[in-house]
Amino acid sequence: MVDSASIARERSMLLGAVSDFVLGLLFLAVALWANSLMMLAEVVRGYILLALEIVLLVLLRRIQRGQFHDFDYGAGKLEQFANAGLGTAMGLAGASIAVAASYRWWHPPEQAELGLMAAVVLSAVNLAQNALVLRSLWKAGRDGSSVIITGQVRTRLAKLISSGIVLLALLTNALFNGSGIGLIAEVAGSVFVAVVMLQLAVSMWKQALPSLLDRALEERQQILINRALVTHFDVYDSLASVRSRLSGNTPYVDIELGFAADRTMADIQEAVDRVAHEIAQLLPGASVTVVPRLQSVPHAA
Known part of the structure:
Protein backbone atom coordinates (compact mmCIF):
# COMPACT_ATOMS: atom_id res chain seq x y z
CA MET A 1 0.00 0.00 0.00
CA LEU A 213 32.10 0.37 -13.77
CA ASP A 214 31.90 -1.79 -10.65
CA ARG A 215 34.95 -1.62 -8.39
CA ALA A 216 36.41 -3.70 -5.59
CA LEU A 217 35.64 -2.71 -2.02
CA GLU A 218 38.30 -0.83 -0.08
CA GLU A 219 40.61 -2.98 2.04
CA ARG A 220 39.08 -1.46 5.20
CA GLN A 221 35.61 -2.61 4.14
CA GLN A 222 36.84 -6.10 3.28
CA ILE A 223 38.43 -6.33 6.75
CA LEU A 224 35.08 -5.45 8.31
CA ILE A 225 33.40 -8.28 6.38
CA ASN A 226 36.06 -10.74 7.55
CA ARG A 227 35.63 -9.48 11.11
CA ALA A 228 31.91 -10.25 11.00
CA LEU A 229 32.56 -13.74 9.65
CA VAL A 230 35.15 -14.42 12.36
CA THR A 231 32.86 -13.06 15.07
CA HIS A 232 30.14 -15.54 14.11
CA PHE A 233 32.35 -18.44 12.99
CA ASP A 234 30.61 -20.73 15.51
CA VAL A 235 27.16 -20.36 13.92
CA TYR A 236 28.09 -21.87 10.53
CA ASP A 237 30.04 -24.99 9.56
CA SER A 238 31.99 -23.79 6.53
CA LEU A 239 32.61 -20.73 4.39
CA ALA A 240 31.92 -21.46 0.72
CA SER A 241 32.58 -18.06 -0.87
CA VAL A 242 32.71 -14.31 -0.28
CA ARG A 243 32.15 -11.93 -3.18
CA SER A 244 32.00 -8.15 -2.87
CA ARG A 245 31.95 -5.13 -5.15
CA LEU A 246 31.19 -1.42 -5.12
CA SER A 247 28.53 -0.18 -7.55
CA GLY A 248 28.40 3.59 -7.38
CA ASN A 249 28.32 4.29 -3.66
CA THR A 250 26.61 1.02 -2.72
CA PRO A 251 28.67 -1.94 -1.47
CA TYR A 252 27.31 -5.35 -2.53
CA VAL A 253 28.30 -8.37 -0.44
CA ASP A 254 27.37 -11.96 -1.43
CA ILE A 255 28.32 -14.74 0.98
CA GLU A 256 27.70 -18.48 0.84
CA LEU A 257 27.81 -20.33 4.15
CA GLY A 258 27.86 -24.12 4.54
CA PHE A 259 25.72 -25.91 7.13
CA ALA A 260 25.60 -29.51 8.25
CA ALA A 261 22.66 -31.44 6.82
CA ASP A 262 21.34 -32.35 10.27
CA ARG A 263 20.77 -28.72 11.34
CA THR A 264 17.23 -27.37 11.44
CA MET A 265 15.95 -24.66 9.08
CA ALA A 266 15.23 -22.40 12.06
CA ASP A 267 18.81 -22.77 13.27
CA ILE A 268 20.23 -22.07 9.80
CA GLN A 269 18.01 -19.03 9.28
CA GLU A 270 19.03 -17.58 12.64
CA ALA A 271 22.71 -17.99 11.72
CA VAL A 272 22.20 -16.37 8.30
CA ASP A 273 20.35 -13.45 9.86
CA ARG A 274 23.03 -12.87 12.48
CA VAL A 275 25.84 -12.73 9.89
CA ALA A 276 23.86 -10.52 7.50
CA HIS A 277 22.85 -8.14 10.32
CA GLU A 278 26.41 -7.84 11.56
CA ILE A 279 27.77 -6.95 8.11
CA ALA A 280 24.93 -4.50 7.47
CA GLN A 281 25.78 -2.77 10.75
CA LEU A 282 29.47 -2.53 9.84
CA LEU A 283 28.77 -1.34 6.26
CA PRO A 284 25.81 1.09 6.41
CA GLY A 285 23.88 1.19 3.15
CA ALA A 286 25.33 -2.08 1.90
CA SER A 287 23.28 -4.70 0.07
CA VAL A 288 24.08 -7.93 1.92
CA THR A 289 23.06 -11.38 0.71
CA VAL A 290 23.89 -14.50 2.72
CA VAL A 291 23.02 -17.80 1.01
CA PRO A 292 22.98 -21.04 3.08
CA ARG A 293 24.26 -24.26 1.50
CA LEU A 294 23.71 -27.70 2.99
CA GLN A 295 26.83 -29.82 3.15
CA SER A 296 26.55 -33.28 1.63
CA VAL A 297 26.51 -36.16 4.03
CA PRO A 298 29.42 -38.56 3.35
CA HIS A 299 28.29 -42.05 2.36
CA ALA A 300 29.37 -44.96 4.50
CA ALA A 301 31.95 -47.22 2.91
Missing part, protein backbone atom coordinates in the same frame (compact mmCIF):
# COMPACT_ATOMS: atom_id res chain seq x y z
CA VAL A 2 1.44 3.37 -1.06
CA ASP A 3 1.11 6.07 1.62
CA SER A 4 0.02 9.68 1.05
CA ALA A 5 3.59 11.02 1.27
CA SER A 6 4.71 8.67 -1.51
CA ILE A 7 1.77 9.71 -3.69
CA ALA A 8 2.65 13.39 -3.09
CA ARG A 9 6.21 12.74 -4.27
CA GLU A 10 4.98 11.07 -7.45
CA ARG A 11 2.47 13.83 -8.16
CA SER A 12 5.07 16.56 -7.71
CA MET A 13 7.34 14.88 -10.25
CA LEU A 14 4.42 14.26 -12.62
CA LEU A 15 3.42 17.92 -12.37
CA GLY A 16 6.92 18.95 -13.38
CA ALA A 17 7.11 16.48 -16.27
CA VAL A 18 3.72 17.36 -17.77
CA SER A 19 4.21 21.12 -17.45
CA ASP A 20 7.74 20.83 -18.92
CA PHE A 21 6.35 18.92 -21.91
CA VAL A 22 3.56 21.44 -22.62
CA LEU A 23 5.83 24.48 -22.20
CA GLY A 24 8.44 22.80 -24.38
CA LEU A 25 6.00 22.62 -27.29
CA LEU A 26 5.10 26.30 -26.85
CA PHE A 27 8.78 27.22 -26.57
CA LEU A 28 9.53 25.39 -29.82
CA ALA A 29 6.76 27.20 -31.70
CA VAL A 30 7.81 30.63 -30.41
CA ALA A 31 11.50 29.89 -30.98
CA LEU A 32 10.83 29.20 -34.66
CA TRP A 33 8.57 32.27 -34.93
CA ALA A 34 11.08 34.61 -33.29
CA ASN A 35 14.12 32.89 -34.86
CA SER A 36 15.63 32.69 -31.38
CA LEU A 37 18.54 30.29 -30.92
CA MET A 38 18.39 30.91 -27.19
CA MET A 39 14.85 29.59 -26.93
CA LEU A 40 15.62 26.66 -29.21
CA ALA A 41 18.54 25.75 -26.94
CA GLU A 42 16.18 25.86 -23.95
CA VAL A 43 13.82 23.48 -25.76
CA VAL A 44 16.59 20.96 -26.46
CA ARG A 45 17.94 21.16 -22.91
CA GLY A 46 14.46 20.93 -21.42
CA TYR A 47 13.42 17.84 -23.38
CA ILE A 48 16.65 15.96 -22.62
CA LEU A 49 16.13 16.64 -18.91
CA LEU A 50 12.46 15.69 -19.32
CA ALA A 51 13.51 12.27 -20.60
CA LEU A 52 15.59 11.80 -17.43
CA GLU A 53 12.66 13.00 -15.29
CA ILE A 54 10.44 10.33 -16.81
CA VAL A 55 13.03 7.60 -16.10
CA LEU A 56 13.31 8.81 -12.50
CA LEU A 57 9.53 8.95 -12.12
CA VAL A 58 9.27 5.32 -13.27
CA LEU A 59 12.01 4.37 -10.82
CA LEU A 60 10.33 6.26 -7.98
CA ARG A 61 7.00 4.54 -8.59
CA ARG A 62 8.60 1.07 -8.65
CA ILE A 63 10.75 1.69 -5.58
CA GLN A 64 7.78 2.97 -3.58
CA ARG A 65 5.83 -0.14 -4.56
CA GLY A 66 8.69 -2.52 -3.74
CA GLN A 67 9.24 -3.46 -7.40
CA PHE A 68 12.88 -2.41 -7.77
CA HIS A 69 13.92 -6.08 -7.95
CA ASP A 70 12.33 -6.21 -11.41
CA PHE A 71 15.42 -4.54 -12.88
CA ASP A 72 18.13 -7.05 -13.78
CA TYR A 73 20.97 -4.76 -12.70
CA GLY A 74 19.20 -2.84 -9.93
CA ALA A 75 17.23 0.39 -10.05
CA GLY A 76 20.38 2.46 -9.66
CA LYS A 77 21.90 0.91 -12.79
CA LEU A 78 18.93 1.97 -14.92
CA GLU A 79 19.23 5.54 -13.67
CA GLN A 80 22.95 5.62 -14.44
CA PHE A 81 22.50 4.14 -17.93
CA ALA A 82 19.99 6.95 -18.55
CA ASN A 83 22.45 9.50 -17.14
CA ALA A 84 25.19 8.27 -19.46
CA GLY A 85 23.05 8.22 -22.61
CA LEU A 86 21.28 11.51 -21.98
CA GLY A 87 24.53 13.09 -20.81
CA THR A 88 26.07 12.25 -24.16
CA ALA A 89 23.09 13.77 -25.98
CA MET A 90 23.28 16.85 -23.75
CA GLY A 91 26.98 17.33 -24.51
CA LEU A 92 26.53 17.01 -28.27
CA ALA A 93 23.57 19.39 -28.20
CA GLY A 94 25.48 21.92 -26.07
CA ALA A 95 28.45 21.87 -28.45
CA SER A 96 26.09 22.35 -31.42
CA ILE A 97 24.40 25.32 -29.75
CA ALA A 98 27.81 26.89 -29.04
CA VAL A 99 28.82 26.55 -32.70
CA ALA A 100 25.49 28.00 -33.87
CA ALA A 101 25.89 30.93 -31.45
CA SER A 102 29.33 31.76 -32.85
CA TYR A 103 27.87 31.64 -36.36
CA ARG A 104 25.15 34.09 -35.36
CA TRP A 105 27.74 36.50 -34.01
CA TRP A 106 29.28 36.81 -37.47
CA HIS A 107 25.96 36.51 -39.32
CA PRO A 108 23.32 38.42 -37.32
CA PRO A 109 19.84 36.94 -37.93
CA GLU A 110 16.58 38.75 -38.61
CA GLN A 111 14.19 38.27 -35.72
CA ALA A 112 10.47 38.95 -35.53
CA GLU A 113 9.85 41.65 -32.92
CA LEU A 114 6.41 40.35 -32.00
CA GLY A 115 7.83 36.84 -31.75
CA LEU A 116 10.51 38.07 -29.36
CA MET A 117 7.88 39.71 -27.14
CA ALA A 118 5.97 36.43 -27.11
CA ALA A 119 9.20 34.71 -26.14
CA VAL A 120 9.63 37.07 -23.19
CA VAL A 121 6.08 36.38 -21.98
CA LEU A 122 6.51 32.63 -22.34
CA SER A 123 9.87 32.76 -20.58
CA ALA A 124 8.23 34.57 -17.67
CA VAL A 125 5.60 31.81 -17.53
CA ASN A 126 8.42 29.26 -17.51
CA LEU A 127 10.06 31.05 -14.59
CA ALA A 128 6.81 30.92 -12.62
CA GLN A 129 6.30 27.26 -13.56
CA ASN A 130 9.77 26.31 -12.31
CA ALA A 131 9.10 28.15 -9.05
CA LEU A 132 5.77 26.36 -8.52
CA VAL A 133 7.20 22.93 -9.34
CA LEU A 134 10.18 23.60 -7.07
CA ARG A 135 7.81 24.44 -4.22
CA SER A 136 5.80 21.27 -4.87
CA LEU A 137 8.94 19.10 -4.96
CA TRP A 138 10.33 20.71 -1.81
CA LYS A 139 7.10 20.12 0.12
CA ALA A 140 6.97 16.50 -1.06
CA GLY A 141 10.62 15.77 -0.26
CA ARG A 142 11.32 17.86 2.84
CA ASP A 143 11.41 14.73 5.01
CA GLY A 144 14.57 13.71 3.12
CA SER A 145 13.45 10.11 2.70
CA SER A 146 13.69 10.03 -1.12
CA VAL A 147 17.06 10.49 -2.82
CA ILE A 148 15.30 10.90 -6.17
CA ILE A 149 13.12 13.79 -4.94
CA THR A 150 16.10 15.45 -3.24
CA GLY A 151 17.96 15.32 -6.54
CA GLN A 152 14.95 16.72 -8.38
CA VAL A 153 14.78 19.66 -5.95
CA ARG A 154 18.39 20.56 -6.76
CA THR A 155 17.78 20.13 -10.50
CA ARG A 156 14.63 22.28 -10.43
CA LEU A 157 16.43 25.00 -8.45
CA ALA A 158 19.12 25.09 -11.14
CA LYS A 159 16.36 25.31 -13.77
CA LEU A 160 14.78 28.22 -11.91
CA ILE A 161 18.04 30.18 -11.81
CA SER A 162 18.78 29.37 -15.45
CA SER A 163 15.29 30.38 -16.62
CA GLY A 164 15.67 33.71 -14.80
CA ILE A 165 18.92 34.47 -16.64
CA VAL A 166 17.38 33.44 -19.97
CA LEU A 167 14.39 35.72 -19.29
CA LEU A 168 16.70 38.71 -18.77
CA ALA A 169 18.61 37.91 -21.98
CA LEU A 170 15.38 37.54 -23.99
CA LEU A 171 14.00 40.79 -22.59
CA THR A 172 17.20 42.63 -23.56
CA ASN A 173 17.10 41.07 -27.02
CA ALA A 174 13.46 42.11 -27.50
CA LEU A 175 14.00 45.69 -26.28
CA PHE A 176 17.09 46.22 -28.44
CA ASN A 177 16.13 44.06 -31.42
CA GLY A 178 18.18 44.83 -34.51
CA SER A 179 20.96 46.57 -32.59
CA GLY A 180 24.34 45.44 -31.32
CA ILE A 181 23.01 45.14 -27.78
CA GLY A 182 20.22 42.86 -28.93
CA LEU A 183 22.70 40.67 -30.83
CA ILE A 184 24.99 40.45 -27.79
CA ALA A 185 22.03 39.41 -25.63
CA GLU A 186 20.97 36.71 -28.12
CA VAL A 187 24.47 35.28 -28.53
CA ALA A 188 25.40 35.58 -24.84
CA GLY A 189 22.14 33.95 -23.78
CA SER A 190 22.66 31.09 -26.25
CA VAL A 191 26.25 30.58 -25.09
CA PHE A 192 25.05 30.56 -21.48
CA VAL A 193 22.55 27.79 -22.21
CA ALA A 194 25.23 25.87 -24.17
CA VAL A 195 27.66 26.12 -21.24
CA VAL A 196 24.95 24.93 -18.84
CA MET A 197 24.27 21.96 -21.14
CA LEU A 198 27.96 21.04 -21.32
CA GLN A 199 28.27 21.34 -17.53
CA LEU A 200 25.22 19.10 -17.11
CA ALA A 201 26.69 16.58 -19.54
CA VAL A 202 29.93 16.38 -17.55
CA SER A 203 28.00 16.13 -14.28
CA MET A 204 25.75 13.34 -15.59
CA TRP A 205 28.74 11.34 -16.86
CA LYS A 206 30.67 11.84 -13.60
CA GLN A 207 27.66 10.51 -11.73
CA ALA A 208 27.07 7.58 -14.09
CA LEU A 209 30.59 6.29 -14.76
CA PRO A 210 31.47 4.97 -11.27
CA SER A 211 28.17 3.06 -11.12
CA LEU A 212 28.58 1.55 -14.59
Whole structure:
Protein backbone atom coordinates (compact mmCIF):
# COMPACT_ATOMS: atom_id res chain seq x y z
CA MET A 1 0.00 0.00 0.00
CA VAL A 2 1.44 3.37 -1.06
CA ASP A 3 1.11 6.07 1.62
CA SER A 4 0.02 9.68 1.05
CA ALA A 5 3.59 11.02 1.27
CA SER A 6 4.71 8.67 -1.51
CA ILE A 7 1.77 9.71 -3.69
CA ALA A 8 2.65 13.39 -3.09
CA ARG A 9 6.21 12.74 -4.27
CA GLU A 10 4.98 11.07 -7.45
CA ARG A 11 2.47 13.83 -8.16
CA SER A 12 5.07 16.56 -7.71
CA MET A 13 7.34 14.88 -10.25
CA LEU A 14 4.42 14.26 -12.62
CA LEU A 15 3.42 17.92 -12.37
CA GLY A 16 6.92 18.95 -13.38
CA ALA A 17 7.11 16.48 -16.27
CA VAL A 18 3.72 17.36 -17.77
CA SER A 19 4.21 21.12 -17.45
CA ASP A 20 7.74 20.83 -18.92
CA PHE A 21 6.35 18.92 -21.91
CA VAL A 22 3.56 21.44 -22.62
CA LEU A 23 5.83 24.48 -22.20
CA GLY A 24 8.44 22.80 -24.38
CA LEU A 25 6.00 22.62 -27.29
CA LEU A 26 5.10 26.30 -26.85
CA PHE A 27 8.78 27.22 -26.57
CA LEU A 28 9.53 25.39 -29.82
CA ALA A 29 6.76 27.20 -31.70
CA VAL A 30 7.81 30.63 -30.41
CA ALA A 31 11.50 29.89 -30.98
CA LEU A 32 10.83 29.20 -34.66
CA TRP A 33 8.57 32.27 -34.93
CA ALA A 34 11.08 34.61 -33.29
CA ASN A 35 14.12 32.89 -34.86
CA SER A 36 15.63 32.69 -31.38
CA LEU A 37 18.54 30.29 -30.92
CA MET A 38 18.39 30.91 -27.19
CA MET A 39 14.85 29.59 -26.93
CA LEU A 40 15.62 26.66 -29.21
CA ALA A 41 18.54 25.75 -26.94
CA GLU A 42 16.18 25.86 -23.95
CA VAL A 43 13.82 23.48 -25.76
CA VAL A 44 16.59 20.96 -26.46
CA ARG A 45 17.94 21.16 -22.91
CA GLY A 46 14.46 20.93 -21.42
CA TYR A 47 13.42 17.84 -23.38
CA ILE A 48 16.65 15.96 -22.62
CA LEU A 49 16.13 16.64 -18.91
CA LEU A 50 12.46 15.69 -19.32
CA ALA A 51 13.51 12.27 -20.60
CA LEU A 52 15.59 11.80 -17.43
CA GLU A 53 12.66 13.00 -15.29
CA ILE A 54 10.44 10.33 -16.81
CA VAL A 55 13.03 7.60 -16.10
CA LEU A 56 13.31 8.81 -12.50
CA LEU A 57 9.53 8.95 -12.12
CA VAL A 58 9.27 5.32 -13.27
CA LEU A 59 12.01 4.37 -10.82
CA LEU A 60 10.33 6.26 -7.98
CA ARG A 61 7.00 4.54 -8.59
CA ARG A 62 8.60 1.07 -8.65
CA ILE A 63 10.75 1.69 -5.58
CA GLN A 64 7.78 2.97 -3.58
CA ARG A 65 5.83 -0.14 -4.56
CA GLY A 66 8.69 -2.52 -3.74
CA GLN A 67 9.24 -3.46 -7.40
CA PHE A 68 12.88 -2.41 -7.77
CA HIS A 69 13.92 -6.08 -7.95
CA ASP A 70 12.33 -6.21 -11.41
CA PHE A 71 15.42 -4.54 -12.88
CA ASP A 72 18.13 -7.05 -13.78
CA TYR A 73 20.97 -4.76 -12.70
CA GLY A 74 19.20 -2.84 -9.93
CA ALA A 75 17.23 0.39 -10.05
CA GLY A 76 20.38 2.46 -9.66
CA LYS A 77 21.90 0.91 -12.79
CA LEU A 78 18.93 1.97 -14.92
CA GLU A 79 19.23 5.54 -13.67
CA GLN A 80 22.95 5.62 -14.44
CA PHE A 81 22.50 4.14 -17.93
CA ALA A 82 19.99 6.95 -18.55
CA ASN A 83 22.45 9.50 -17.14
CA ALA A 84 25.19 8.27 -19.46
CA GLY A 85 23.05 8.22 -22.61
CA LEU A 86 21.28 11.51 -21.98
CA GLY A 87 24.53 13.09 -20.81
CA THR A 88 26.07 12.25 -24.16
CA ALA A 89 23.09 13.77 -25.98
CA MET A 90 23.28 16.85 -23.75
CA GLY A 91 26.98 17.33 -24.51
CA LEU A 92 26.53 17.01 -28.27
CA ALA A 93 23.57 19.39 -28.20
CA GLY A 94 25.48 21.92 -26.07
CA ALA A 95 28.45 21.87 -28.45
CA SER A 96 26.09 22.35 -31.42
CA ILE A 97 24.40 25.32 -29.75
CA ALA A 98 27.81 26.89 -29.04
CA VAL A 99 28.82 26.55 -32.70
CA ALA A 100 25.49 28.00 -33.87
CA ALA A 101 25.89 30.93 -31.45
CA SER A 102 29.33 31.76 -32.85
CA TYR A 103 27.87 31.64 -36.36
CA ARG A 104 25.15 34.09 -35.36
CA TRP A 105 27.74 36.50 -34.01
CA TRP A 106 29.28 36.81 -37.47
CA HIS A 107 25.96 36.51 -39.32
CA PRO A 108 23.32 38.42 -37.32
CA PRO A 109 19.84 36.94 -37.93
CA GLU A 110 16.58 38.75 -38.61
CA GLN A 111 14.19 38.27 -35.72
CA ALA A 112 10.47 38.95 -35.53
CA GLU A 113 9.85 41.65 -32.92
CA LEU A 114 6.41 40.35 -32.00
CA GLY A 115 7.83 36.84 -31.75
CA LEU A 116 10.51 38.07 -29.36
CA MET A 117 7.88 39.71 -27.14
CA ALA A 118 5.97 36.43 -27.11
CA ALA A 119 9.20 34.71 -26.14
CA VAL A 120 9.63 37.07 -23.19
CA VAL A 121 6.08 36.38 -21.98
CA LEU A 122 6.51 32.63 -22.34
CA SER A 123 9.87 32.76 -20.58
CA ALA A 124 8.23 34.57 -17.67
CA VAL A 125 5.60 31.81 -17.53
CA ASN A 126 8.42 29.26 -17.51
CA LEU A 127 10.06 31.05 -14.59
CA ALA A 128 6.81 30.92 -12.62
CA GLN A 129 6.30 27.26 -13.56
CA ASN A 130 9.77 26.31 -12.31
CA ALA A 131 9.10 28.15 -9.05
CA LEU A 132 5.77 26.36 -8.52
CA VAL A 133 7.20 22.93 -9.34
CA LEU A 134 10.18 23.60 -7.07
CA ARG A 135 7.81 24.44 -4.22
CA SER A 136 5.80 21.27 -4.87
CA LEU A 137 8.94 19.10 -4.96
CA TRP A 138 10.33 20.71 -1.81
CA LYS A 139 7.10 20.12 0.12
CA ALA A 140 6.97 16.50 -1.06
CA GLY A 141 10.62 15.77 -0.26
CA ARG A 142 11.32 17.86 2.84
CA ASP A 143 11.41 14.73 5.01
CA GLY A 144 14.57 13.71 3.12
CA SER A 145 13.45 10.11 2.70
CA SER A 146 13.69 10.03 -1.12
CA VAL A 147 17.06 10.49 -2.82
CA ILE A 148 15.30 10.90 -6.17
CA ILE A 149 13.12 13.79 -4.94
CA THR A 150 16.10 15.45 -3.24
CA GLY A 151 17.96 15.32 -6.54
CA GLN A 152 14.95 16.72 -8.38
CA VAL A 153 14.78 19.66 -5.95
CA ARG A 154 18.39 20.56 -6.76
CA THR A 155 17.78 20.13 -10.50
CA ARG A 156 14.63 22.28 -10.43
CA LEU A 157 16.43 25.00 -8.45
CA ALA A 158 19.12 25.09 -11.14
CA LYS A 159 16.36 25.31 -13.77
CA LEU A 160 14.78 28.22 -11.91
CA ILE A 161 18.04 30.18 -11.81
CA SER A 162 18.78 29.37 -15.45
CA SER A 163 15.29 30.38 -16.62
CA GLY A 164 15.67 33.71 -14.80
CA ILE A 165 18.92 34.47 -16.64
CA VAL A 166 17.38 33.44 -19.97
CA LEU A 167 14.39 35.72 -19.29
CA LEU A 168 16.70 38.71 -18.77
CA ALA A 169 18.61 37.91 -21.98
CA LEU A 170 15.38 37.54 -23.99
CA LEU A 171 14.00 40.79 -22.59
CA THR A 172 17.20 42.63 -23.56
CA ASN A 173 17.10 41.07 -27.02
CA ALA A 174 13.46 42.11 -27.50
CA LEU A 175 14.00 45.69 -26.28
CA PHE A 176 17.09 46.22 -28.44
CA ASN A 177 16.13 44.06 -31.42
CA GLY A 178 18.18 44.83 -34.51
CA SER A 179 20.96 46.57 -32.59
CA GLY A 180 24.34 45.44 -31.32
CA ILE A 181 23.01 45.14 -27.78
CA GLY A 182 20.22 42.86 -28.93
CA LEU A 183 22.70 40.67 -30.83
CA ILE A 184 24.99 40.45 -27.79
CA ALA A 185 22.03 39.41 -25.63
CA GLU A 186 20.97 36.71 -28.12
CA VAL A 187 24.47 35.28 -28.53
CA ALA A 188 25.40 35.58 -24.84
CA GLY A 189 22.14 33.95 -23.78
CA SER A 190 22.66 31.09 -26.25
CA VAL A 191 26.25 30.58 -25.09
CA PHE A 192 25.05 30.56 -21.48
CA VAL A 193 22.55 27.79 -22.21
CA ALA A 194 25.23 25.87 -24.17
CA VAL A 195 27.66 26.12 -21.24
CA VAL A 196 24.95 24.93 -18.84
CA MET A 197 24.27 21.96 -21.14
CA LEU A 198 27.96 21.04 -21.32
CA GLN A 199 28.27 21.34 -17.53
CA LEU A 200 25.22 19.10 -17.11
CA ALA A 201 26.69 16.58 -19.54
CA VAL A 202 29.93 16.38 -17.55
CA SER A 203 28.00 16.13 -14.28
CA MET A 204 25.75 13.34 -15.59
CA TRP A 205 28.74 11.34 -16.86
CA LYS A 206 30.67 11.84 -13.60
CA GLN A 207 27.66 10.51 -11.73
CA ALA A 208 27.07 7.58 -14.09
CA LEU A 209 30.59 6.29 -14.76
CA PRO A 210 31.47 4.97 -11.27
CA SER A 211 28.17 3.06 -11.12
CA LEU A 212 28.58 1.55 -14.59
CA LEU A 213 32.10 0.37 -13.77
CA ASP A 214 31.90 -1.79 -10.65
CA ARG A 215 34.95 -1.62 -8.39
CA ALA A 216 36.41 -3.70 -5.59
CA LEU A 217 35.64 -2.71 -2.02
CA GLU A 218 38.30 -0.83 -0.08
CA GLU A 219 40.61 -2.98 2.04
CA ARG A 220 39.08 -1.46 5.20
CA GLN A 221 35.61 -2.61 4.14
CA GLN A 222 36.84 -6.10 3.28
CA ILE A 223 38.43 -6.33 6.75
CA LEU A 224 35.08 -5.45 8.31
CA ILE A 225 33.40 -8.28 6.38
CA ASN A 226 36.06 -10.74 7.55
CA ARG A 227 35.63 -9.48 11.11
CA ALA A 228 31.91 -10.25 11.00
CA LEU A 229 32.56 -13.74 9.65
CA VAL A 230 35.15 -14.42 12.36
CA THR A 231 32.86 -13.06 15.07
CA HIS A 232 30.14 -15.54 14.11
CA PHE A 233 32.35 -18.44 12.99
CA ASP A 234 30.61 -20.73 15.51
CA VAL A 235 27.16 -20.36 13.92
CA TYR A 236 28.09 -21.87 10.53
CA ASP A 237 30.04 -24.99 9.56
CA SER A 238 31.99 -23.79 6.53
CA LEU A 239 32.61 -20.73 4.39
CA ALA A 240 31.92 -21.46 0.72
CA SER A 241 32.58 -18.06 -0.87
CA VAL A 242 32.71 -14.31 -0.28
CA ARG A 243 32.15 -11.93 -3.18
CA SER A 244 32.00 -8.15 -2.87
CA ARG A 245 31.95 -5.13 -5.15
CA LEU A 246 31.19 -1.42 -5.12
CA SER A 247 28.53 -0.18 -7.55
CA GLY A 248 28.40 3.59 -7.38
CA ASN A 249 28.32 4.29 -3.66
CA THR A 250 26.61 1.02 -2.72
CA PRO A 251 28.67 -1.94 -1.47
CA TYR A 252 27.31 -5.35 -2.53
CA VAL A 253 28.30 -8.37 -0.44
CA ASP A 254 27.37 -11.96 -1.43
CA ILE A 255 28.32 -14.74 0.98
CA GLU A 256 27.70 -18.48 0.84
CA LEU A 257 27.81 -20.33 4.15
CA GLY A 258 27.86 -24.12 4.54
CA PHE A 259 25.72 -25.91 7.13
CA ALA A 260 25.60 -29.51 8.25
CA ALA A 261 22.66 -31.44 6.82
CA ASP A 262 21.34 -32.35 10.27
CA ARG A 263 20.77 -28.72 11.34
CA THR A 264 17.23 -27.37 11.44
CA MET A 265 15.95 -24.66 9.08
CA ALA A 266 15.23 -22.40 12.06
CA ASP A 267 18.81 -22.77 13.27
CA ILE A 268 20.23 -22.07 9.80
CA GLN A 269 18.01 -19.03 9.28
CA GLU A 270 19.03 -17.58 12.64
CA ALA A 271 22.71 -17.99 11.72
CA VAL A 272 22.20 -16.37 8.30
CA ASP A 273 20.35 -13.45 9.86
CA ARG A 274 23.03 -12.87 12.48
CA VAL A 275 25.84 -12.73 9.89
CA ALA A 276 23.86 -10.52 7.50
CA HIS A 277 22.85 -8.14 10.32
CA GLU A 278 26.41 -7.84 11.56
CA ILE A 279 27.77 -6.95 8.11
CA ALA A 280 24.93 -4.50 7.47
CA GLN A 281 25.78 -2.77 10.75
CA LEU A 282 29.47 -2.53 9.84
CA LEU A 283 28.77 -1.34 6.26
CA PRO A 284 25.81 1.09 6.41
CA GLY A 285 23.88 1.19 3.15
CA ALA A 286 25.33 -2.08 1.90
CA SER A 287 23.28 -4.70 0.07
CA VAL A 288 24.08 -7.93 1.92
CA THR A 289 23.06 -11.38 0.71
CA VAL A 290 23.89 -14.50 2.72
CA VAL A 291 23.02 -17.80 1.01
CA PRO A 292 22.98 -21.04 3.08
CA ARG A 293 24.26 -24.26 1.50
CA LEU A 294 23.71 -27.70 2.99
CA GLN A 295 26.83 -29.82 3.15
CA SER A 296 26.55 -33.28 1.63
CA VAL A 297 26.51 -36.16 4.03
CA PRO A 298 29.42 -38.56 3.35
CA HIS A 299 28.29 -42.05 2.36
CA ALA A 300 29.37 -44.96 4.50
CA ALA A 301 31.95 -47.22 2.91
